[in-house]
Amino acid sequence: MSEVSTLGAVKRVLLGRPIPSRLAHHERLTKTTGLAVLSSDPLSSVAYATEEILRTLILAGTSALWLVTPIGAVIATLLVVVALSYRQTIHAYPGGGGAYIVAKENIGVSAGLIAGAALLIDYVLTVAVSVVAGVAALTSAFPFWREHRVAVSLAFVAVIMLGNLRGVRESGKLFAAPTYFFLAAMFTMLVVGAFRVLTGDVRPAPVGDLTGASGALTTFLVLRAFANGCTAMTGVEAISNGVPAFQPPEGKNAATTLTIMAALCVTLFTGTTLLAHAYQILPTEDETVVSQLAREVFGGRGFLYFSVQAGTMLILVLAANTAYQDFPRLASVMARDRFLPRQFMTQGDRLAFSNGIVLLSVFASILIVVFQGDTHSLIPLYMVGVFVSFTLSQAGMCLRWRRQREEGWLGHAWLNGTGAVLTGIVLVVVALTKFAEGAWLIVGLIPLLVLHFHSIKRHYDSVAAQLTLKDWSPEPPRHNTVIVPVSGVHKAVLRALGYARSLSPDVRAVYIETSTAATDEMRLDWDRWGQGIPLVIRHSPYRSLMEPLLDYVEEVDAESPDNFVTVMLPEFVPSRWWHHLLHNQRGLLIKAALLFKPNTVVISVPYHLKP
């Protein structure tokens, strides 16, 4: 018991004291904390979205880099449309309108499951990509850490996991400061950068005057650059999924937060992209684009440069937190619908969905290790899931308006329909241009997950059908024969027999004979100590103790098949773990052999050994 309490104490220190259920409602997000907790994902993606566009365009030479501006403009427009579209979802689903629920209710169960699979994958990738990109911000400022980036990333995942296991409101507090620090640092950079360009301090790069083209500027390349830039849009759905986590009025608070978030996103992404072009930033392996930009804008690695890097790192690592709100919540909703194991519905003693949180951390850590902490390798996997859920969610909303035909439904339907069509087109572009780089993995994984959801549901349905009491009638009391295998007579055996006698008047001891001399001795002992319990002796020609015992159990069962048979094993519980090795573990074998036999139960009666 003392080990249990030690573990408990460690848990208390790491996770805090248990929270009673009646306080559940107090753990809600304000607009300020909600923006920090749920918006860090889309806000932080400006840290890598511009860079991913540039990395693709540079393949066609520096002369292609001017395209970053129009591509950025298209993405910003898309972002506005999707945000407006999701704003409608919040009002229609004040109880939380994730893509899973919207698609399931308005299109069909399979569409819901596809969206669910896409989202779960998306959340895992959000954690992996954000943490890895955050560590890239760190290693841009301090190159020493570059070779340890996998270990540092895993440490960040562990810290975020613990924060979330503590519970949702404390996460909000914990994450608000870095989010606003990031916003302050980025806007300072944008303002100073723009001021220097506008005052002629920095001469913007003229369109197309750089040389060194090494590849053709094909349509495919432009589409790939666009697809990569769409990472800026990931996480827009976080707020609409998280409506119930807001303080009441939930819908209104969530909608306002979403609007603020979209405005900030568009401003940051557009600003960074324009400045990167103006300052002629080229992507490199060792330093991020934002780091180069901050260095150029602030004229070196001073206080303001390090503020931008620190802010970027913090918000990216914390962006992973968005997924820690949504993954466990979606998993619990899908578990309630019986498409995922019911353990995801269990709230820990800090009111967090602990199993979902831990599982998300494990999967993200695996991705970080497999992809060696490299952002650019993870990005191609990222966006298929995101855009599948965007498309299904908005298509679902469009169908919903058409079906319900409330006042003004046509405008709503048009807005969501436009969103669905646009994100659907992006989905096709992303899937095609990034298929070979890793998107195939996600395209293949989603249907596999959907099949698995169905088979989990089938199992639970089958269990429910087997457990139903519809045609059940009370059974008459049944007889129970208790069989105690004995290999000699000592206190542990007599104790097991005493326990057996407290349960049934029909107790039988079974002795397996391997030598007649030992049997004779056993008979004498039994006469003295057996207390009148019948001793059954079975011969074992091959010295196996199992087979004769199992044969005897069969026999007793055959005497009256409706009754219970209980096999009771005396079991030593040593006080030191290695002493287990000094005793036979036959009990486990007997349990395994009888596990599937109906009406038969195996009991271990512990006998506690002193050291």
Next chain:
Amino acid sequence: MSEVSTLGAVKRVLLGRPIPSRLAHHERLTKTTGLAVLSSDPLSSVAYATEEILRTLILAGTSALWLVTPIGAVIATLLVVVALSYRQTIHAYPGGGGAYIVAKENIGVSAGLIAGAALLIDYVLTVAVSVVAGVAALTSAFPFWREHRVAVSLAFVAVIMLGNLRGVRESGKLFAAPTYFFLAAMFTMLVVGAFRVLTGDVRPAPVGDLTGASGALTTFLVLRAFANGCTAMTGVEAISNGVPAFQPPEGKNAATTLTIMAALCVTLFTGTTLLAHAYQILPTEDETVVSQLAREVFGGRGFLYFSVQAGTMLILVLAANTAYQDFPRLASVMARDRFLPRQFMTQGDRLAFSNGIVLLSVFASILIVVFQGDTHSLIPLYMVGVFVSFTLSQAGMCLRWRRQREEGWLGHAWLNGTGAVLTGIVLVVVALTKFAEGAWLIVGLIPLLVLHFHSIKRHYDSVAAQLTLKDWSPEPPRHNTVIVPVSGVHKAVLRALGYARSLSPDVRAVYIETSTAATDEMRLDWDRWGQGIPLVIRHSPYRSLMEPLLDYVEEVDAESPDNFVTVMLPEFVPSRWWHHLLHNQRGLLIKAALLFKPNTVVISVPYHLKP
């Protein structure tokens, strides 16, 4: 059950049918099979003993190689003395006189345990060294296999293990042919080789006329060469340990076999050593000395050369078998004395001590992998254990004669005393000259093992004292309260309740309340289905199901501390393994929490789910 029978079928194919206990006596060794089974170790050591001497002497240059002849002569003399000395042990201990028994009975328990530890280590090394040297014979003939020598060695260990799990007599049959084939091949080589030297076909190397000395010929070097050559003596004790495995009259058969073995050993070792010198063989990395010698004697790689290599490989790989006779038998004897886990006493259904056989194979395989299948790295570890047991065994015999003072005791005591002193001197030489090369490991391991033997014995003695019935008196029948935790009402719960009612009139269902709405529903269900069993409701403010349950168990226990409390858990047994993941595994936690609580037993009542 079908998986159990499949495993059983595989076991039957690999190991053969079970052998009834009454046939035990038929599994005995004749002189012919006994020589093959128990003498392959000492006989086969000629395959590397000469080489180990040469490898050390060459460090002082080729001019030192003539010393192989006098060193060989000393070792041969020692071998004769030790063999004669052990012959006396056989007659004094017809029941099997291993160093463990002889030292324990005549010197003291600690001496016996030191000898036991030394022997167990020795047997593991016998397997490793013999198999690795056998594979070296193979790779001398077929260099392709050299890079796969670790895998080949492990495969040989596996084959020998299976052979021994089949049982002892079949091992004799299996191993007789290769042993006699080896003897025939070696004697052919010795006769042909000697004939060619004597007829002047080959001119023997003159003493000391070779040049190229690269190190000093110190006394230490000569002692090291001698110590290495003493590997020829390993395994001499095998026959005296194995007396009871012989057909009756056991002692006489064993003694005769020992004499034949010693004569063969001395002849082979002396012959090989003389010829190696005459043919000016130098040790190399890639080819064994015996292989080079056979090539020179037979003038190339013909049929006779390959016969010598095949014979050497087979007898070496089979020499490992000696240890497979002795390790499990010694372990079973020490387990009977409670110095080793009792599982070593269990004979499998083919009458072999299966646990000892498997453990020996595992340890030997670890050595082979760690030392990368290299004979020369293993040899320094080998001999400390051998000579510790030689010395203790003969010292024990010497004391025995002195104490018993039978007719002719003085001569017997002198012979064993001489053996003890000589092997004691060799032990010191071996330990000192090879300490740095690895002998320190064994010198340190032996006392650790002895301490461990004592602590095992202490545990068994303590258990026996706790289990004794000396002051036990029959207990009055005790009441048993059965607690069934329920989370709802369904067939599995009702089945567990039915089982509980078949065992005790005092059954109580416990429901842990996490929300009052669910509790109200539960109460209604219970009124309908509860069959009059009392329903205890406990509130859980932190949603934990464990703590309120454990509290209730404490309460029931406090009602009457002498009575039994049984916690009965309905447990789903799914038909597919992965379905386990879809159900809570709370039962394990409850079992762990209550394992150390006296008078409390936890029972799982299985409910079998269909797919």
